[in-house]
Amino acid sequence: MAIHYARAGEGEDGFIAEINTTPLVDVMLVLLIIFLITVPVVHSSIAVSLPREPNAAVDPQRESIIVTVDAQGGTWWFDTRLPDRESLQALLVRAAALQPQPELHIRADARAEYDPVGAVVLAAQQAGIARVGFLTEPPAR
Template identity: 70%
Template sequence: MSIRYKDAGEGDDALIAEINTTPLVDVMLVLLIIFLITIPVVNSSIAVSLPREPNQARETQVDNAIVTVDANGALYWFDAPLADRQALARQLVRIAVMSPQPELHIRADARASYEAVGQVVFSAQQLGIARIGFLTEPPAR
């Protein structure tokens, strides 16, 4: 006895030797639509046009106060060294009560720690000094 298979072209139940790609195409189209919808959400950012202006050098006024922070974190009021943070606070209190209030300019060494400069800014903010600026040098051309 032997088993006999029908030929491929025989009858209604003929074997189909092709891959059905319809489900694959359906899944791929759904994934494509999902990616097209989610990509703009991932890349969202607020587009702004920032001004392009060169820094303008301003002359320091006589009544502006200058605090210098050197590379080691030592503080100076103009050119006079300050013993500690309390000495800085005493100087800042003097200019905080003036009317009109002078600007506080901070000259910090590029190697100075962020903490030392941050403490000067924090002290000035606590005492109500409204105008704080940083003195820099223009880049070499």
């Protein structure tokens, strides 16, 4: 049982010297379909007219209130220790009535409990202070 190879000119056609482009066309059509599907998704957006506002610098004359909570839970208004939470509430109500309203910056010791810090935030919310921030120190490099 040997394999018989046809010799040149024994009835078999010779080698075809043309390039078979069918696989190339198939691949190109698949790529074309993929691009036609994905391009509209990437570039679709809803046309809206956005308002135009100039960038305003932060008012450098706006006062900031600094309330500090120390590690023992004591509350300080700038450099003055407050005896109780009612005095903090009264000071914050007075500050909330100012125009423009000052920002409240809370400096809390890393070892402070959550309760005193939460009490300051709650007092600011009840007084109507609109902007509350926390002061931190940048991490060591």
